[in-house]
Amino acid sequence: MTAVPRAEQAVATQRRRAASPRWGRIGVHLTLVVLMVIWLLPTIGLLVNSLRSSGDIASSGWWTSLFPPTGLTLDNYSAVIQQGGLGDAFVNSLFITIPATIIPIFVAAFAAYAFSWMNFPGRNLLFVAVVGLLVVPLQTTFIPILQGFGQLGIAGDFLTVWLAHTGYGLPFAIYLLRNFMGSLPREVFESAYIDGASPVTAFIRLALPMSIPAIAALAIFQFLFIWNDLLVALIYLGAVRPENLPMTVVIANLVNSQGGGWELLGPAAFLSMALPLVVFFSLQRYFVRGITGGAVKG
Amino acid sequence: MDGRLITAIVVLVGVPGALLGYIYLTEILLKFAPERARPRLRPWLWMLPALLFLFLFLIFPTILTILRSFQGALEGTFVGLDNYVWFFTSGDALISLRNSALWVVFLTIIAVGLGLLVAVLVDRVRYESFAKSVIFVPLAISMTAAGVIWRFMFDYQSPGQPQTGTLNGILSVFGLGPVSFLQVDTLALNTIFLIVVMAWMWTGFAMVILSAALKGISTELLEAGRVDGATEWQVFRGIVFPLLLPTVAVVSTTIVITALKAFDIVYVMTNGNFSTDVVASRMIKESFTFGNIGHGSALAVILLLAIIPIMALNISRFRAQEAIR
Numbered sequence: 157m158t159a160v161p162r163a164e165q166a167v168a169t170q171r172r173r174a175a176s177p178r179w180g181r182i183g184v185h186l187t188l189v190v191l192m193v194i195w196l197l198p199t200i201g202l203l204v205n206s207l208r209s210s211g212d213i214a215s216s217g218w219w220t221s222l223f224p225p226t227g228l229t230l231d232n233y234s235a236v237i238q239q240g241g242l243g244d245a246f247v248n249s250l251f252i253t254i255p256a257t258i259i260p261i262f263v264a265a266f267a268a269y270a271f272s273w274m275n276f277p278g279r280n281l282l283f284v285a286v287v288g289l290l291v292v293p294l295q296t297t298f299i300p301i302l303q304g305f306g307q308l309g310i311a312g313d314f315l316t317v318w319l320a321h322t323g324y325g326l327p328f329a330i331y332l333l334r335n336f337m338g339s340l341p342r343e344v345f346e347s348a349y350i351d352g353a354s355p356v357t358a359f360i361r362l363a364l365p366m367s368i369p370a371i372a373a374l375a376i377f378q379f380l381f382i383w384n385d386l387l388v389a390l391i392y393l394g395a396v397r398p399e400n401l402p403m404t405v406v407i408a409n410l411v412n413s414q415g416g417g418w419e420l421l422g423p424a425a426f427l428s429m430a431l432p433l434v435v436f437f438s439l440q441r442y443f444v445r446g447i448t449g450g451a452v453k454g
Numbered sequence: 455m456d457g458r459l460i461t462a463i464v465v466l467v468g469v470p471g472a473l474l475g476y477i478y479l480t481e482i483l484l485k486f487a488p489e490r491a492r493p494r495l496r497p498w499l500w501m502l503p504a505l506l507f508l509f510l511f512l513i514f515p516t517i518l519t520i521l522r523s524f525q526g527a528l529e530g531t532f533v534g535l536d537n538y539v540w541f542f543t544s545g546d547a548l549i550s551l552r553n554s555a556l557w558v559v560f561l562t563i564i565a566v567g568l569g570l571l572v573a574v575l576v577d578r579v580r581y582e583s584f585a586k587s588v589i590f591v592p593l594a595i596s597m598t599a600a601g602v603i604w605r606f607m608f609d610y611q612s613p614g615q616p617q618t619g620t621l622n623g624i625l626s627v628f629g630l631g632p633v634s635f636l637q638v639d640t641l642a643l644n645t646i647f648l649i650v651v652m653a654w655m656w657t658g659f660a661m662v663i664l665s666a667a668l669k670g671i672s673t674e675l676l677e678a679g680r681v682d683g684a685t686e687w688q689v690f691r692g693i694v695f696p697l698l699l700p701t702v703a704v705v706s707t708t709i710v711i712t713a714l715k716a717f718d719i720v721y722v723m724t725n726g727n728f729s730t731d732v733v734a735s736r737m738i739k740e741s742f743t744f745g746n747i748g749h750g751s752a753l754a755v756i757l758l759l760a761i762i763p764i765m766a767l768n769i770s771r772f773r774a775q776e777a778i779r
Binding site for chain 2: 180181184185187188191192195196197198199201202205213214215216217218219247251254255258259260262263264266267269270271274275276279282284286287288289290291292293294295296297298299300301314318319320322323324326327330354355356359360380383384385386387390391395403404405407408411412421422424425428429432433435436440443444
């Protein structure tokens with residue numbers, strides 16, 4: 157994203173608009189509105205269904221409740237909150253996500269600083285190798301790690317997912333932070349060293365505070381990735397300690413169990429979406445910057 | 455609960471403290487090293503935690519899994535290529551391979567195609583940021599939640615019953631259906647329907663990146679084309695699309711990898727039944743449901759082999775980028 161002044165951009169947009177003929181403009185609006193409806197419809201359907209009784213859900217479509225008598229009720233939401241399982245799962249999700257977001261940020265920041273501002277032989281090659289690890293499918297790591305956790309006697313503990321998520325998140329974290337730290341002005345660090353600052357001081361006083369935008373983007377990504385994760389929690393916690401499971405796994409089990417409880421699915425899904433949506437809407441700017449910064453450079 | 459709370463506080467305060475403490479400790483340790491060696495030792499100490507994690511959680515397990523794929527259900531029984539022979543001769547495993555291929559092709563086409571369409575169209579309207587948010591927001595939620603949302607889209611009741619799924623409701627208005635979307639495996643249609651759910655999530659990703667690249671194209675260039683009498687379509691084909699092509703390639707590789715790793719949607723919506731398994735979900739099933747870790751490891755290695763060419767592509771593009779820096 158190049159820094160085009162706002163006024164200039166507005167003029168540019170206007171020019172693009174003015175250029176298209178009228179019939180074309182109607183087509184543009186029509187296509188966009190249809191796409192937006194298609195995108196919103198599934199969520200609206202679940203939202204309405206989450207407010208209906210289990211009998212209504214099973215016997216008629218959600219759209220029938222758009223017309224009176226609607227029969228909408230908050231019973232399902234209070235049932236989900238009162239029913240122990242999902243509330244506990246929500247706490248578990250938080251408990252898994254927060255440390256697993258913080259640890260890799262620090263570990264990656266150290267490595268990113270070394271990759272950006274220290275010289276050593278093989279630096280570029282090593283960095284390329286780290287970037288290459290970005291695509292390793294988690295499936296190739298599960299069984300040996302699971303066996304290792306078993307031998308250490310920590311299978312099913314929260315510690316296992318914290319450590320695993322740190323390892324899995326590091327390639328992207330190092331990549332993102334190194335790209336940002338590497339583009340900080342060289343003079344800042346040179347003058348700090350001339351003033352006698354140690355690398356630790358330069359890192360804590362200069363590199364970390366100046367990298368806040370990248371760290372924020374990374375924190376949001378890692379948070380959403382872990383909060384939304386199903387697979388890692390399913391493998392490392394699922395079989396051993398069901399009481400440690402996060403929301404995603406509990407909801408997935410609820411979907412696959414054919415024995416009812418479907419009226420709880422909607423409220424449970426919305427409960428699990430609440431935090432990501434708050435994060436997304438309040439920090440959208442950083443989120444988008446993280447995505448575009450990682451993919452389009454220059 | 456209280457135990458968890460104490461652990462949480464210890465982790466929140468202790469972990470950053472311990473990590474920063476480690477970095478201070480390295481400086482103290484370096485004081486004992488001869489002065490000339492310090493700049494050479496320092497970066498390795500700074501990278502040590504990261505390299506340890508990468509080795510223990512990605513590199514070493516991957517090596518062990520590759521070795522494990524040459525052993526049978528029981529560890530230590532060397533069976534050569536048997537697990538791979540099984541993969542290419544067993545009907546179920548081949549179906550998962552076919553489905554993964556369908557995921558790669560159709561997810562990429564749908565998500566990148568629609569993402570490009572929205573990025574281009576949204577550039578011309580006043581409600582741009584609102585439209586973008588609508589398309590983008592599914593990316594923030596879990597695939598589990600997306601699975602629940604679409605479960606009610608695809609829901610099916612036997613003919614004659616009132617339909618409760620949105621799509622079957624729409625079909626019944628036209629006197630069609632009902633269709634059991636997740637069970638029709640003719641032409642692998644149910645797999646395509648699962649891909650639609652993932653495309654609903656990932657179109658926003660393609661759109662955001664393509665839209666950012668689109669804003670980078672100078673308007674003078676487009677104006678020049680229009681002044682010369684080119685139609686909007688010609689401007690798009692002749693100027694915009696070629697300039698977007700590198701970004702399309704970047705977005706496509708990311709989505710191809712996403713498609714190969716796709717597991718959650720399949721697990722939540724069909725659990726791989728009705729021939730919808732993909733390689734990633736088959737691997738979990740073979741290892742943990744059927745307990746054949748030899749088969750599971752071979753499936754994981756096949757997944758890795760499928761991704762390696764894309765990784766190589768990524769690395770060569772990355773090095774070209776670095777060269778420009």
